[in-house]
Amino acid sequence: MVRLGFIVALIALIGVLLSGLAAYRVHDQELAIDGIALARAIDVHASLVQDRLTERELLARVASGLFRTPSMVKANMLQPLRSAIYAFKTDFVFAAWIARLRPNELAAAEAELKANGFTNPTIRDFDDQALDLKALDKPINVLMDVEPRNPETLSIPGRAFDRHSVVGPMLARAMASGKPVASDPVPLLRLNGPVGVVLAAPVFPEGASEPAGFITFSYELSALMLTNDDSSLFAVALKDPRDSNDEFTANEQGFVTSRAVRQDGPMPSMVRTVTFGGRDWSLD
Incomplete structure (x- = not known):
């Protein structure tokens, strides 16, 4: 009788162990499936962001190619492009024509700005701040x-951006590379404007070897790479790989x-890299 009870208890114990092992395997499989689904969702998100960035870069390339022999001192250079750029994408904060002006063209440029009704020509x-135009030699x-x-x-x-800490280096890189170049994140329109x-x-x-100027498109960072809403499965942080x-x-x-990134903080679940304006960006 004792032996029979021992055998029954042993069989029950083995059954419990097998049931626990099966439950653990099912739980482990569910975690793996959830992980795969999350990774797929992150890949889809990164792919959508990259598509968005590629479209905006294509817009810049197309817009710059529509210029033929631009007169640098004109203050309505975007007039022929207005319908085209709005037909393609309209989510930029503002587009601008930045001309490379020689010192002997500055007086004519001021007259053009005044004639086009800008606030400060x-x-x-x-x-x-005022510039000493007579001291300029380039x-x-x-x-x-x-x-x-x-x-x-x-x-x-009317503003000259050569000495701007963000826009100046961006224009220099674009001139050197001959391709669209993205800036570092910067407040737009004003000091406390949207990043x-x-x-x-x-x-x-x-036939020219140097650019006559630059067409620029400014985009809010949130709409471009950091769109988060109620339906998002995760939060996204943008990081410049050059500065961790x-x-x-x-x-x-x-x-x-x-x-600032906390060195002892939690690591991101996954990291994806996107490319925009000749630079890599990390989406954490």
Whole structure:
């Protein structure tokens, strides 16, 4: 009788162990399936972001190719492009024509800006400080036209961006490479404006070795790479691979903030790389 009870108990124990093992395997399989589904969702998200970035870069290339022999001192260079760029994509904050002006063209450029009704037609520095135009001995990059034209953008034309800490190096890289180049993240329109990136495409007149200027498109970072909403399965942070100390995040309202990366903080679940304007960006 004791032996029979022992055998029954042993069989029951083996059954429990087998049931536990089967439950563990099912649970492990469910975790693996969830992990695969999450990885697929992240890949789809990164692919959609990359498609979006590629479209915007293509727009810049097409827009720069529509220029033929631009007159650099004109302040309505975007006029022939307005219908074309709006037909393609309309989510840029503003588009601009930045001309490379020689010192002897600056007076004519100021007259053009004044004739086109811009708020401040004076050629000046990027921060609206006066420039000593007589001391200039080489071309400078002056914003000569902007789209859309509204009370906030009408004050921008006339600014020279060579000494701007973000836009200046971007224009130099675009001129050297001859291709569209993206800037570092920068506030748009004003110091406390929405954080975005600027994409600059050099415009080369036929047969010229140096660009006559640049067409630029400014995009909000949240709409471009950091779209987060109620249906998102995860939060996304943007990081420049050249600088691993800071990252950008956007809340559900699209407000972007920069924060220092905590070295002891949690690691991102996955990292995907996207390319925009000749640069790699990390989506964490």
